[in-house]
Amino acid sequence: MKRYGDHRIPGRLFIVEGIDGSGKSTQLMLLHQWLKAEGYGVVFSEWNSSPLVKDTTKRGKKKQLLTPATFSLIHATDFADRTERNIIPLLKAGAVVLCDRYIYTAFARDVSRGMDPEWIRELYGFAVRPTIAFYFRVPLEVAMKRISDGRSGFKFYEAGMDLGLSDDPDESFRLFQGRILEEYEKMVPEFGLTVIDATQPIETQQKQMRQLVLMKLTQARQLRVAP
Amino acid sequence: MKETYGVSLPGLSSDDLVGKLIVIEGTDGVGRSTQIRLLKEWLEQQGRAVLDTGLSRSGLVGKSIKRAKEGHTLGRITLSLFYATDFADRLENEIVPALRAGFVVLTDRYIYSLMARAMVRGLDPTWVRNIHRFALKPDAVFYLRIGVDELIPRAVFARGFDYWESGMDLYSTEDMYDSFRKYQSALLDQFDQLAEEFHFNVVDARPDPREIFEGLREGILRVLVEPDTAQQDMGPAHAIVVPMSEPAAVRMIDASVREDDLSEK
Numbered sequence: 419m420k421r422y423g424d425h426r427i428p429g430r431l432f433i434v435e436g437i438d439g440s441g442k443s444t445q446l447m448l449l450h451q452w453l454k455a456e457g458y459g460v461v462f463s464e465w466n467s468s469p470l471v472k473d474t475t476k477r478g479k480k481k482q483l484l485t486p487a488t489f490s491l492i493h494a495t496d497f498a499d500r501t502e503r504n505i506i507p508l509l510k511a512g513a514v515v516l517c518d519r520y521i522y523t524a525f526a527r528d529v530s531r532g533m534d535p536e537w538i539r540e541l542y543g544f545a546v547r548p549t550i551a552f553y554f555r556v557p558l559e560v561a562m563k564r565i566s567d568g569r570s571g572f573k574f575y576e577a578g579m580d581l582g583l584s585d586d587p588d589e590s591f592r593l594f595q596g597r598i599l600e601e602y603e604k605m606v607p608e609f610g611l612t613v614i615d616a617t618q619p620i621e622t623q624q625k626q627m628r629q630l631v632l633m634k635l636t637q638a639r640q641l642r643v644a645p
Numbered sequence: 646m647k648e649t650y651g652v653s654l655p656g657l658s659s660d661d662l663v664g665k666l667i668v669i670e671g672t673d674g675v676g677r678s679t680q681i682r683l684l685k686e687w688l689e690q691q692g693r694a695v696l697d698t699g700l701s702r703s704g705l706v707g708k709s710i711k712r713a714k715e716g717h718t719l720g721r722i723t724l725s726l727f728y729a730t731d732f733a734d735r736l737e738n739e740i741v742p743a744l745r746a747g748f749v750v751l752t753d754r755y756i757y758s759l760m761a762r763a764m765v766r767g768l769d770p771t772w773v774r775n776i777h778r779f780a781l782k783p784d785a786v787f788y789l790r791i792g793v794d795e796l797i798p799r800a801v802f803a804r805g806f807d808y809w810e811s812g813m814d815l816y817s818t819e820d821m822y823d824s825f826r827k828y829q830s831a832l833l834d835q836f837d838q839l840a841e842e843f844h845f846n847v848v849d850a851r852p853d854p855r856e857i858f859e860g861l862r863e864g865i866l867r868v869l870v871e872p873d874t875a876q877q878d879m880g881p882a883h884a885i886v887v888p889m890s891e892p893a894a895v896r897m898i899d900a901s902v903r904e905d906d907l908s909e910k
Contacts, residue, residue, distance in 0.1 A: 419722070419769045470719065471727075474709040483705050485737050487654045487779060491730035492706070495723055502720030532655030540775040544722050 423547045429509030430634055431546055433520040435602065436554030437595050438576075439561030440616045441623070445554065446518050448624045449631065458514045458635070461504070465519035468499035479575050486531035489575065493524055494541050505546060514635070521545045522553075522609065526601035530594065531581060549634050552627060553606060554616035558596050647744065652778040654733075657741060659781060664744035665868055666781055668755040669861075671789030672832050673810040674800025675850045676857065677753050680789070683858045684865065688749055693869070696743040699753030703734035714809060721766040721814075728759050729776050736780065744781075749869070756780045757788075757843060761835035765828065766815060785868045787861055788845035790837075793830045795851055801825065 432449070434442040446462075453460045466472055475492050478484045484492065508515050521542040528538045566588075574580065577587045578594025605611060612630065614623050647662040669677050669684075678699075685695045701707045710727050713719050719727070743750050756777040763773045791799075800810065806821035808814075812828025813821065840847055846864055848857060 419767060419772065421769070468723075470713045470716075470723070471709070474706050478705055483734075485654070485656070485733075487657075487733045487737060488705060488730055491726060491733050495726040495730055498723040498726050499720060502723055503718070534652045537652045537775065537778060540772060541726075543769075543772050 427509040428512040431548045433517040433548045439565040440554035440556045442554045468496040471496040490528040526598045530597040553611040556616040650778040662744035664748045666783040668783045668786040703731040705734040725763040786845045789850035791850040
């Protein structure tokens with residue numbers, strides 16, 4: 419069993435992290451388009467998408483069966499399945515793998531739910547260390563404004579309603595995101611996350627991202643496949 | 646009162662758990678479920694409320710595990726975490742509430758089986774121990790021990806070879822018999838190590854079920870008459886360590902404890 423940081427694989431793993439409304443998914447989508455156009459073999463893997471596990475997670479959430487412990491473990495199970503069956507084999511094959519959310523999402527959320535920080539880090543000890551982990555830093559109020567413009571009606575766990583922070587889903591969501599933000603900030607030095615100022619224009623952020631990614635790709639020209 | 650192996654779960658206090666947590670461990674086909682059936686009946690006759698539980702019976706993921714295993718596509722880390730999720734769900738929703746209500750909880754396997762399986766599959770022992778650190782330390786673990794030669798007729802003649810019990814995910818090029826032998830021997834080695842580390846009460850599983858039952862009954866009586874089990878290090882307080890090389894007689898029998906002691910309580 420290889421540990422975080424021990425994997426020696428030819429592929430490249432780029433992941434994005436940040437609170438809801440940080441714009442990370444948009445940035446990853448733009449990066450994906452560019453890499454495809456450049457002719458790289460790119461694969462995208464989403465948080466919580468294992469075919470073996472996701473239905474269980476969905477049911478658990480819908481019926482509110484999940485506690486902080488089972489919430490944490492079921493997401494780790496999902497991530498393990500994607501790691502064992504997709505991420506590692508693809509990286510071994512030399513692909514560029516993009517992940518929207520990674521283990522740091524689990525650390526931020528689960529610790530906010532009261533799980534032991536050391537325990538959860540060890541739990542995900544099998545994860546591949548990303549080539550670059552981008553963290554889209556944004557003040558809570560900016561993110562909240564972006565979200566409330568776009569949508570409303572938060573789901574139970576999404577709003578952290580299981581924590582009993584507030585009876586009002588909007589208020590609960592804000593408080594929960596605030597806690598998650600604090601956890602992210604702690605992880606920036608801990609895991610060497612690459613911080614992108616997510617209050618900048620979208621194009622500016624994307625330019626920074628591509629520059630950093632390109633530096634990691636020129637070290638591995640063989641990754642390029644015929645367009 | 647009870648405590649965990651070092652990690653406490655949010656919202657889960659363990660200091661008001663007045664019931665007793667008794668684990669029956671052992672490999673596939675060794676006769677655990679027969680013993681649990683007998684023990685439950687006996688305890689209920691003594692006026693003790695009993696909850697029996699076992700692996701992959703959780704409402705949350707029990708069915709998903711069974712479905713996922715049918716496809717034979719589960720990776721070893723995924724499998725371990727699936728079982729850990731199942732265990733956490735049962736711990737929080739069955740075991741802890743029952744212990745709080747003063748039940749005797751009889752569990753068919755516990756984290757030790759999960760750890761043994763994971764380690765046989767090559768997972769890092771430190772990682773494996775850590776993920777189960779939220780488990781409650783049981784009041785006693787009874788390990789039904791058997792050698793692989795005695796196990797084969799019992800496990801196999803009755804119901805045939807099972808893919809996972811034969812470790813076919815590990816040794817897929819072997820035939821089922823060779824694979825079963827290899828896998829179960831590796832599991833038994835792991836159990837022997839865990840037995841020392843976690844101070845199992847080792848029970849010779851070779852005699853007939855009635856005889857094993859008598860032994861277990863004596864052992865459990867001792868646990869039940871104790872007002873409380875002050876835990877020491879990683880294992881149950883009443884552990885009796887039997888040399889691993891000789892899985893002979895049931896050692897926890899103590900004639901001074903009678904069933905009367907139970908009713909006096």
